[in-house]
Amino acid sequence: MADELHEDVHINEDVYIGRQPIYNAKLELVGYELLYRDNSNNNANFNDGDYASSQVIINTFMELGLENIVGSSLAFINLTRGFFNGDQPFPLAKEQVVLEFLEDIDPDQTVLDGLTQLRENGFRIALDDYIYDDQHKVLLDYADIVKVDVAHVSDEQLPELVALYKERGATLLAEKVESYGQFTRCQALGFNYFQGYFFCKPKIIQGKQLPSNRIAVMNLLAEVQNPEVEISTLEEKITNNVTLSFRLLRYINCASFALRREVESVHQAIVLLGLQNIKNWLSLMLMAKGGNDKPHELMTTALLRARMCETLAADQGLVREQAFTVGEAPQFNG
Template identity: 25%
Template sequence: MIEDNFILREPLLDPKQRVIGFQFSWLQKDPNAETSLENLNHLLEFVAGHLNDDDKGFLLGDSLLFLEAAPELLQAEGLSLFPPKNTVLILHKKYFANEATLEAVKKLRTLGFGICLRGAEITTLERSFFAYVSHIEVKLNASNFASQAKVYASLKQSAVKMVARNVATWQDFDACSALGLDSFVGKLHLTPRPSSAPKALNSSQTTILQLMEMVRKNADVQQLELVVKRDPTLAYKLLRYINSAGFGLRTEVQSLKHAVQMLGYSPLYRWLTVLLATASSSGYSPVLLETAIVRGRFAEVLGQMKMSKAEAENLFVAGMFSLLDRLLGLPMQEVLSSIQLPDVVTDALISRGGIYGPYLALAEASELNSTLVGSLAESVKISAEDVNAAHLASLVWAKNVASAA
């Protein structure tokens, strides 16, 4: 049942570090509990219910979903709720020895679902598997890279796509990209690329920080507009975010003054935080930005269950700022010295302490494939079902916002 499982995710990246989907796995509260076909159906129905809309269809657009699968899941009726072209089931090589599993794989492939082969030795892979799979999971072996390169080159000529897991360094990422690997799963995106460029705030970031401080002090909107006019592109980008589907406004916001009239100052502050993250002149990883937006929204939605609206909005800022040092290429202390934040937000950022810390840590753990998710959810007294609903809703919300970047 969904109340006994937490959804964990890892981003799926293309060679340009763009998010092209997510890999979902299930963390059971009781690791020794057996998962029945009925429970798997409940899980699939829950996820599909949050990612589909009767009018809009699949709410993650063209994103791929990689789902860790056992043979039982292949028979689950809940799979029919997922768009086949967006869904890839990860299945270990050992299961292909079972005739019933192989027949289920054939049927799903006929319907358009993808199958990702896990656990195969890339250098000794039986080519007969290629008739049943759309993807193959590969692991980089630095000590045997030359021979692997030849195999990757031959695989590139086939219809099977290669997915790299646990690529440890950006040098390995670039090497795999050059060899033709199609996508990457892991946490490398949380490690910024090394850069020799001097680390300092640019003029746009300085302007945004000034605006954030003015908003915090409820400065007159005419004063805000005077500052925004120094950089017209900032006003354009800010209005794009505010008008994104992520905010759900029925009336298009035409100006900064209009935004303040409709939303007030607190929501404006959050969008300036997003704008600050995208204003890097040295370039930022698209996946890092999307991760920050998901983390901020996830923490905010969790907070809405227990806190006031204003406090929950502070959690969004905390989530965004938790990755801002990596997005800007600056130490966290330097980022925090640039703007005045409430002490409770600073406590959450520095030590995951204070009243906001556990909510931020919970959102963070769900993207790190961490076994701490259950204990963190228990510490803030939020059920697994509510955590999972907040997680999926945040992915949809962030997808809309990121498309406005």
């Protein structure tokens, strides 16, 4: 056990985030698109979209700090299907975050229901690299922002798409703008926001990851599943772990929560977030690199199995929280 605890601690690895600015028609900064990066070479190397999205969230909100990456501007974050249909944990606040719906997500009813819930909760949705066709036209009913890849739309088609999207009430963002001519044309057509190499290439933000311990996260997640858990118990476990304390306070104090004053105590953070958000926060840390010494697929399998057990327990009138822990344990203890 001592060896396992020793091997499970990851110490001060480098963490990275790519960011590319987004401007309005007056060339005033509106926000940044946040991009997964795992090195300082300004390129993305990953095969698992859920992992990449989770890592961007962890690095932004718990390692580097949202305020250090975007200031008071908007943060555009690419999310995979699981974050829209409820399969993946979603501990984000709505005030400063724009959720980018990727072009390869099938807009089936489960996803559309998820989009409805997110918008009812106050989130803004951006359609990334959006292509209007029979399969995807329904998404316009859920979009606040439509991102158009102007490098791959013909000069003849672009005005028609602008008119169509504006008729549906969407804010238009021209992406992959690579020349002054493209910018002025899109500006004349009525685009609201602009992004691309003409303005700025993505910049790498780099920092140090705090030492992390997967076992500590797992144990705390198990505590959260207990319906009779006391806030004082969670407070003690988090307070005794410097990394978890720092990450929790940085997370809740990030600008996206728009709190009137800074939260300085773990107790207050737990009360304000609630157990479900604490559970999502911990699950996300298990999925991302920051608390992971096993293949990401095992983490995903464990969380999906735990949620399946939780759902089955609810259908049978059993205790959901205990079922979650039972479903989770085999993968993490193997």
